[in-house]
Amino acid sequence: MGGTRDKDLGMDRPIARRDFLQGAAAIGTAAALAGGPAQAAAEAEPQNAPDYYPPARLGLRGSHPGSFEAAHELRDGDFWNSATALRDTQERYDLIVVGGGISGLSAAHFYRAARPRARILILENHDDFGGHAKRNEFHIGGRTELINGGTLDIDSPTPYSAVASGLLKTLGVDPVALAKACDDPAVYDRLGLSRGIFFDKETFGVDRLVVTGERSRDLSPDRLKAWLDEAPLTPAVRRDIVRIETGREDHLPGLTSDQKKERLSRLSYQDYLLKTVKADPGVLAFYRHRTDEEWGCGIDAVSAIDAWGYGLPGFQGLGLAPGATARMGYTPAGYLTTGGSDRFHFPDGNASIARLLVRDLIPPAMPGRDAHDIVTARADYGQLDRPGAAVRLRLNSLVVRARNTADGVEVAYTKSSGGGDVLRARARHCVLASWNMMIPYLCPEMPAAQKAALHKIVKAPLVYANVALANWTAFAALKVRHVYCPGSYFVDFTLNAPLHIGAYRSPRTPAEPMLVRLVRTPAKPGLSEYDQNRAGRAELLATPFSTFERHIRDQMGRALGGGGFDPARDIEAIAVNRWPHGYAPEYNSLFDGDTPPDQLPYLIGRARFGNITIANSDSGFAAYTDAAIDQAHRAVRELVG
Numbered sequence: 001m002g003g004t005r006d007k008d009l010g011m012d013r014p015i016a017r018r019d020f021l022q023g024a025a026a027i028g029t030a031a032a033l034a035g036g037p038a039q040a041a042a043e044a045e046p047q048n049a050p051d052y053y054p055p056a057r058l059g060l061r062g063s064h065p066g067s068f069e070a071a072h073e074l075r076d077g078d079f080w081n082s083a084t085a086l087r088d089t090q091e092r093y094d095l096i097v098v099g100g101g102i103s104g105l106s107a108a109h110f111y112r113a114a115r116p117r118a119r120i121l122i123l124e125n126h127d128d129f130g131g132h133a134k135r136n137e138f139h140i141g142g143r144t145e146l147i148n149g150g151t152l153d154i155d156s157p158t159p160y161s162a163v164a165s166g167l168l169k170t171l172g173v174d175p176v177a178l179a180k181a182c183d184d185p186a187v188y189d190r191l192g193l194s195r196g197i198f199f200d201k202e203t204f205g206v207d208r209l210v211v212t213g214e215r216s217r218d219l220s221p222d223r224l225k226a227w228l229d230e231a232p233l234t235p236a237v238r239r240d241i242v243r244i245e246t247g248r249e250d251h252l253p254g255l256t257s258d259q260k261k262e263r264l265s266r267l268s269y270q271d272y273l274l275k276t277v278k279a280d281p282g283v284l285a286f287y288r289h290r291t292d293e294e295w296g297c298g299i300d301a302v303s304a305i306d307a308w309g310y311g312l313p314g315f316q317g318l319g320l321a322p323g324a325t326a327r328m329g330y331t332p333a334g335y336l337t338t339g340g341s342d343r344f345h346f347p348d349g350n351a352s353i354a355r356l357l358v359r360d361l362i363p364p365a366m367p368g369r370d371a372h373d374i375v376t377a378r379a380d381y382g383q384l385d386r387p388g389a390a391v392r393l394r395l396n397s398l399v400v401r402a403r404n405t406a407d408g409v410e411v412a413y414t415k416s417s418g419g420g421d422v423l424r425a426r427a428r429h430c431v432l433a434s435w436n437m438m439i440p441y442l443c444p445e446m447p448a449a450q451k452a453a454l455h456k457i458v459k460a461p462l463v464y465a466n467v468a469l470a471n472w473t474a475f476a477a478l479k480v481r482h483v484y485c486p487g488s489y490f491v492d493f494t495l496n497a498p499l500h501i502g503a504y505r506s507p508r509t510p511a512e513p514m515l516v517r518l519v520r521t522p523a524k525p526g527l528s529e530y531d532q533n534r535a536g537r538a539e540l541l542a543t544p545f546s547t548f549e550r551h552i553r554d555q556m557g558r559a560l561g562g563g564g565f566d567p568a569r570d571i572e573a574i575a576v577n578r579w580p581h582g583y584a585p586e587y588n589s590l591f592d593g594d595t596p597p598d599q600l601p602y603l604i605g606r607a608r609f610g611n612i613t614i615a616n617s618d619s620g621f622a623a624y625t626d627a628a629i630d631q632a633h634r635a636v637r638e639l640v641g
Helices: 004-009 025-043 069-075 102-114 162-171 175-182 186-190 221-228 235-246 257-265 269-276 281-287 304-310 332-338 351-361 436-442 448-455 473-478 529-542 545-563 601-605 625-640
Strands: 059-062 086-098 120-123 135-140 143-148 194-199 208-213 391-394 397-405 408-415 422-432 460-469 480-484 492-495 514-520 571-583 612-614
Touching: 004 545, 069 397, 069 436, 086 102, 086 408, 102 120, 102 162, 102 351, 102 422, 102 625, 135 351, 135 460, 135 571, 143 460, 143 514, 162 351, 162 625, 194 545, 208 221, 208 480, 208 545, 221 235, 235 281, 257 304, 269 281, 269 304, 351 391, 397 422, 397 436, 422 436, 422 625, 436 448, 436 601, 448 601, 460 529, 460 545, 473 480, 473 545, 492 545, 514 545, 529 571, 545 571, 612 625
Parallel strands: 059 571, 086 120, 086 422, 120 391, 194 480, 422 612
Antiparallel strands: 135 143, 194 208, 397 408, 408 422, 460 514, 460 571, 480 492, 492 514
């Protein structure tokens, strides 16, 4: 793509996609005159500028420029060679939390519950709090539209623990009541919008959008065959897709349910389809990316037992009994044991939970009183890090060292706002609620076995690209709300979930502006899960915004062109949430199955280290919000009982 094609896509059109950090020099000068050096230093931070409001920033979000570079220097052994001498802030706290995501904010909540008079500092490397619970806020057509830039919803393979559900209750979040009152799926149902599949010419020989209705597993064999007749697939591939989706053959005859599960736990879903079901190899182009959104890698690196647990097809005739086995671990297979947790999706995903935690910890920073008004509350970032406050949240602050001392912990961090200074603060305790794989670089004095275990915790990379459209008439014309794209750059794209909560209302008519979420997990077929993740991470870090934008425009234009969609005309704004370190890893029986349960890396890695404990969903081996909360509670309990 390039030249005339770029112009047709609208790559030359001005849209809301660039991002600039606000300066605060004038504010800092005024503060210095009013309150002295310490007050001036606090006021001069970018987050204290009157117009500082990162949720509305577009362009590259997620792990945005300025949030990770010092961490890479630390990893490569270069940081301390060029860093300036430590500058002591003279600050002393009861607790310093490294990481302002849901786990870090929860750790501050639990610590303060145990010690109400505690003074707490939270250090966050990004320009906004919430970690992966990122809020994207668009202002288009006189409306404010919200969408998640990371963590999607309240959802887990198992019911929330008493601790996690108790925290939600404390924050005023009742998922069942909220879902009943606020979800509005009838918006799309009234328009007859369902699902579609976009077959791209590079993979399937021709560009073609096929409207399928609902998920294949919910369709009758006749309806499945009807839309497959429209698909650019060979007769053999169509035949085997029908067999996989609707067949009742027992592909593992003579084995008990448990024996079948054991066999499936040692097979990838890809090998199951090819070697056990004996499907035509051509089905792989159709199924390869069905696991991307859940695991961040393709079906060659996900076990067949997890594919069954997740509800993927091909297992209907096996007669598998509900329930997990010892080799399943904490995976989507848990849905078959417990039915999973209650579910609810805030308009900005679980960013609303992070915002409720900030309201709980620092009330002046987040006006309002309940889980309904949190959605439209405007955070006052200038209140997050006020001198003298019991809890302070300092953004743009990347921790480079956490060291035990005779009377507590010393934490060193650098400001992404510039200057090159390395600052130092002290505390009685520290919770590292950050990416666990970075901890060995923060704590080089840790035991070698613990550092080795932490290095093995590799997160899955992913991209949530959110696009603001002037209208969604093309979706209405084509009768689709979700499009699976098995061969394209983004694996799917979806109209934003319709709901109303508090003063927030989703669009109701196709003529109104709309947000669309596209998902990419840069998996590399043929590698193990973690190697796919490493390769994908490197790709994301090397990909400029223009590449994401070009693929967004090209893919949506080709898929929706039959409905009149024009990417040059209809795209108003883009936010690309790039997460090179995205989902926490989970138990994978293909690679973890022979590891003794007490020797899994996350258990060894999260051990208490003096006055330092470790939280984050990484230390729970589960990419879910309840795991982040539970691990925060465990880490605090290790410190204060």
